[in-house]
Amino acid sequence: MLRPLLDGESINSWLIRASLNQGCDLSTILFYHWSKYNLRHHDFDKGFNHIDKQIHQDMAVLAQTNIEFFDNRSLIQLNEDIGLEYRSNISLTWVLPIPKFHSKTMVGHQYCAQCMQEDKNAYLRLKWRFSWIVYCEQHLKPLQNSCSSCELPYQPHLIKANHRFINRCPHCREKLSAEKVNQVLCADTYEFQLQAERVLSTNQAVIFGHSITSGDWFELILFFINLIRKSTLEKI
Structure with a gap:
């Protein structure tokens, strides 16, 4: 079994x-x-x-x-x-x-x-x-x-x-453990994560007062991400 x-x-x-x-x-x-x-x-x-x-x-x-x-x-x-x-x-x-x-x-x-x-x-x-x-x-x-x-x-x-278990490192065989450096949670990043999860699960979102599908929301977010990437590259 x-x-x-x-x-x-x-x-x-x-x-x-x-x-x-x-x-x-x-x-x-x-x-x-x-x-x-x-x-x-x-x-x-x-x-x-x-x-x-x-x-x-x-x-x-x-x-x-x-x-x-x-x-x-x-x-x-x-x-x-x-x-x-x-x-x-x-x-x-x-x-x-x-x-x-x-x-x-x-x-x-x-x-x-x-x-x-x-x-x-x-x-x-x-x-x-x-x-x-x-x-x-x-x-x-x-x-x-x-x-x-x-x-x-x-x-x-x-x-x-x-x-024996999936929580082992295949290279050194040690059990997976937390990073030694304690990283601080970024509130904005976590809020975006929660928002994306909500949009995916409900298949809807509200942008500028208008209700849109999850597909349109993710497409819009991807557009903004690519816009930011492009502007960053141009500055470099």
Whole structure:
């Protein structure tokens, strides 16, 4: 029996925890259940409906849940919810990249050190993949993407079976812990994070007294961000 999909958990996290629970590496469980696909080079959090809908059905059976759970945890689906069309050759907007197998990119996965403290209950939240998520809403602490012990990026897909839990650094095998420097919460940044979460969940927002959809809101915010970036580059 594999691990159930937890509240707010990402598909990537579930796959890693499921493999560790079975005493094997992530690549082993991917090959055992879906050998005809080269899933190791795929961003699991995008979901698998654009590859084969049967994969979500398989996962639902393994996790003892229903297929809607996995469909709703898809980053592609969430991007479509805010009016963004998925294209296989373009990165998802508002989504932070994570490292893949055999990738030399030193990118780390975001996590909250306090959320990851309990070995058996530690898991990765899907919302930690969004670029507007900077703080853990439960602990009001900034998210980290590297190990505080060895300072290398946290890359959970490299965790081995003998590490046992997802809250271990695959490089030094130490348990993930908080940064030594205590960072102060920026009120404006956190307020924007909360606003983006509200807009995504309700599919509406109010701008200049007018009600708009979440897709229009995110498009407008992206316009302002690009405008600021452009003005900054011109000053340099």
